[in-house]
Amino acid sequence: MSPGDEHDYRGKDQGSRPDDPYSTLGGTRQTRTRLPDGDPGNPGARRPARNSRSLVTITGIVVLLVAAIAFANRGGGSEDDASPGAKTSGSAGSAPTAATGTKPVQGKNGTIASGFAQDEQGAQSAAANYAVALGSAEMFTKESRDRILDTVYSPAAAGEIREPQDQAYSTDFLEHLGLDADGKAPEGSTFISRTIPVGTKVVQFEGDTAKVAVWYTGLIGMSGQDSTKPVSTTWKTWTAQMSWSDGDWKVTGASESDGPAPVPGDVAASKSDTISKAVEEYGGFTYAR
Structure with missing residues (x-):
């Protein structure tokens, strides 16, 4: 298998403020709006603000792991995928010990x-x-x-x-x-x-x-x-x-x-x-x- 291209999972636009504490994967800027306090005796009247930055960060990590696993297990049957550096499926290339996938003997x-x-x-x-x-x-x-x-x-x-x-x-x-x-x-x-x-x-x-x-x-x-x-x-x-x-x-x-x-x-x-x-x-x- 020929080495694949390295992928950048950070997104196309990092934004103009990389040091923004609310910047996350994908370059989105998350802001929080504080709502007025409700009745202290009725907790349901006010929903606590959620930290969306943590949620997006965790989601980004999961996406990276899934993409990394898929990249590592990616295979193909083309001539370029015979082995790293190989020009044809019959040439050894730079990894002559790579398995061919063909059952060798009956x-x-x-x-x-x-x-x-x-x-x-x-x-x-x-x-x-x-x-x-x-x-x-x-x-x-x-x-x-x-x-x-x-x-x-x-x-x-x-x-x-x-x-x-x-x-x-x-x-x-x-x-x-x-x-x-x-x-x-x-x-x-x-x-x-x-x-x-x-x-x-x-x-x-x-x-x-x-x-x-x-x-x-x-x-x-x-x-x-x-x-x-x-x-x-x-x-x-x-x-x-x-x-x-x-x-x-x-x-x-x-x-x-x-x-x-x-x-x-x-x-x-x-x-x-x-x-x-x-x-x-x-x-x-x-x-x-």
């Missing part, structure tokens, strides 16, 4: 979200969740990797990418990370691989096809006393080409590049057992644009 296929909307928001939500699945520790074991590929990719693309993926997760690669040939960590150690999307961007959208870029940070490494590959962070951009198939978005091709990467912070690295405990205690999310 269900799950195993542990992976599914049933995304056939629009730009749905394509972005799908790409973010697929990036999480493809960057998970489950990709390092053959059985779970095949299941993820079949869920995320279209049938044709999954068939083409399966062998290259098996070659990428070779025994030598797994050994380099401290894993055995089956992708399992040694006794007493925890292998960590997580992808955390930072933002998504629609590169191209044509109804039943979409190209979405996911900027993410990742955690990868072995947490353990004897680990020679401690958990470290990465920054990548994963770009997925997707098509609408059987009621959901499916990846038909993808590429990846380094960055954008921020300057590393000055937070001291945690001990390996602290990292292992955090991975066990903190679950992941279903991401939505």
Whole structure:
């Protein structure tokens, strides 16, 4: 939502005497006329003068509160209302975490979200969740990797990418990370691989096809006393080409590049057992644009 204009509820004419003690909201000047005293024994013969200034002041305050609440809750569906600074409903603008109002997902296929909307928001939500699945520790074991590929990719693309993926997760690669040939960590150690999307961007959208870029940070490494590959962070951009198939978005091709990467912070690295405990205690999310 674009920021609205500030409203002046004081009125157009403040009058020529702003210091008038009887001036109130709206610039009206209230005067009081004192009536002759009536019969002391008949109080009803004289009506005490009412302080209209207090009444108008209270009324003005109520109007301001109602207007402020209405302004804060004002919404719209135009392109300018996508998010502050956004030029179109598909652009992130200056508030990329603003909710879109579109229901992000209908269900799950195993542990992976599914049933995304056939629009730009749905394509972005799908790409973010697929990036999480493809960057998970489950990709390092053959059985779970095949299941993820079949869920995320279209049938044709999954068939083409399966062998290259098996070659990428070779025994030598797994050994380099401290894993055995089956992708399992040694006794007493925890292998960590997580992808955390930072933002998504629609590169191209044509109804039943979409190209979405996911900027993410990742955690990868072995947490353990004897680990020679401690958990470290990465920054990548994963770009997925997707098509609408059987009621959901499916990846038909993808590429990846380094960055954008921020300057590393000055937070001291945690001990390996602290990292292992955090991975066990903190679950992941279903991401939505």
